[in-house]
Amino acid sequence: MSISGEDGARGGFPGADDVLTVAQLNHRVARLLEAGIPRVWVCGEISNFTRAASGHWYFSIKDESAAVRAVMFRGRAQAVGFVPRVGERLELRVQVSLYEPRGDYQLQVEAMRRAGRGDLHEAFLRLRDRLSTEGLIDPARRRPIAAMPRAVGVVTSLAAAALRDVLSVMARRAPHVRVVVYPAPVQGREAAAQLCEALALAVARAEVDTLLLVRGGGSLEDLWSFNDEALARAIAASPIPIVSGVGHETDFTIADFVADLRAPTPTAAAELCCDSQAACEERLRNALGALAVAQRRRLDRAAMRLDKAAAQLVSPAQRLRLRGQRLTAAAQRLQAAVSHRTQVQAARLAAVRGRLEALDPRGVLGRGYAIVRGPSGNIVKNALDLNIGERIDVEFGSGRAQADIVHTESPF
Structure with missing residues (x-):
């Protein structure tokens, strides 16, 4: 083996008289291993x-x-x-x-x-990657698990130790929650199809708020039913949230990836599917305490409003007295106002009467003047409007008289 680019002969190593540090030696050996x-x-x-x-x-x-x-x-x-x-x-x-x-x-x-089991593992990876591409493994798709369900369903074998574990945990932690079992085999060639049927039955009956899909540990072949594509799609399509608790903590199945919540064991699935009775009772006590405090504050505010209203409240007799006093005062104010207005109007009337009397012709006649009317009854203002011999009517301040014209004369 040799490394291209290194100085010296014999595969890039230095001559016999050259000295390497330990780090240099290890580096050269590492490159030889990786390349060779x-x-x-x-x-x-x-x-x-x-x-x-x-x-x-x-x-x-x-x-x-x-x-x-x-x-x-x-x-x-x-x-x-x-x-x-x-x-x-x-x-x-x-x-x-x-x-x-x-x-x-x-x-x-x-x-x-x-x-x-390389072939099974490769099949597992291919299915996981395909479901991931479709978004079925996306954490954003997962639904929350109800903290206080009315009932919890368990999909597993009636003979499974996992069922006994789940029932034991539920009886201890949440005896108030009803448990419904939907039996199905969890191992074997037909197990996946029957698990799908059990899920479909649970969905159709719609009597539980959460479903637990559980079985104990085992080999890859033992757990292979939970790597079935049809079962994975049934889990993803379920309108009821599903908690998967298959095998031990180190076991992973396709069901774990598509479920709404993965529990490491069946026991953990039972613990995660709902709050314990003790936790529910504690929340109830806290809620009742908060309600009592809120009610007390509400009653205190109501009492303050009542006290304020009572301070403003008067008896009917006192109310009548107050209204009678206000009525008397109003009547007095009205009488004074009427009297004042009458005096003002009487003064105005006297002034108008005086002006009218000043303009009344009879008032003038009383001072010695007379009104002269011609034959046609018209008031004569000019002596030249009369003819000799015409009869006129003269009105005095007191009485009337008739006269014949015997002479007319111009003032100029």
Whole structure:
């Protein structure tokens, strides 16, 4: 093996008299390993497994006579779909490398599948990727689980230990919640179809608020019914929120990805499907306390309004007295106003009468003047309007008289 671009003969290594640092040596060995050994599949048993806080997986892969350290970085580990267990036999696609700070030969794992079940795992990944493309695995699609359901349905086998675990948890934590079991086999060739039928029955009866789809742990083949595409689509289409609790914490199935909530175990599914009776009672006590405080404040405000209204309240007799006093005062004001107005009007009338009397012709006649009317009854203002011999009518301040014209004379 040689590395292109390195000085010196014999595959890029320096001459016998040249001196390398340890870091330089490890770097050259690492490059030789990565360039000289292609990516390969390795089969072995998992040991010393550690999942770091960073999300990286560190472990060893071994067989009967040898072992080697391995690392799987977080991005690759998230795509596996399950968490390896110590003692589990796996097939790993690896790049051989060297951890230079310690000079340790190690494997960088790019893919992982359970040994002897590569085809099933590949089918699992293909279905998961297809459902993800369709949006059925999108977390935004998941519906909230009711905290206080009226009833909870359980889809599992009547003989399953998972059912006993669920019933035990529900009886202990939430005896007030009714549990309805929709039996179906959880393993075997026909299990997936019958699980779909049980889900359809639960949806049609619409008697529960949450459904638990549960079974205990097992091998990949044992859990394969929960990787069925028809079952996955039935879960996604269910109008009732579904909690999936299949296998152990390290087991992942397609049902887990499409369910509204994934529980690591059947027991955890029962604990997550509703609040406990103690929690409900505590919330009820808090609500009653808050209601009592609000009611007390409301009554206090009402009492203050009542006191204010009572302070403004007067008896009917007192109200009549007050109104009588106001009426008397109004009558007095009205009488004074009428008297004043009468005096004003009488004064005005006297003034008008005086002006009328001043203009009355009879008033003038009383001072010695007379009104003369001609033969036609018209008032004569000019003596020359009369003819000799005409008879005139003379009106005095007191009485009347007639006279004949014997002479007329101009004032000029």
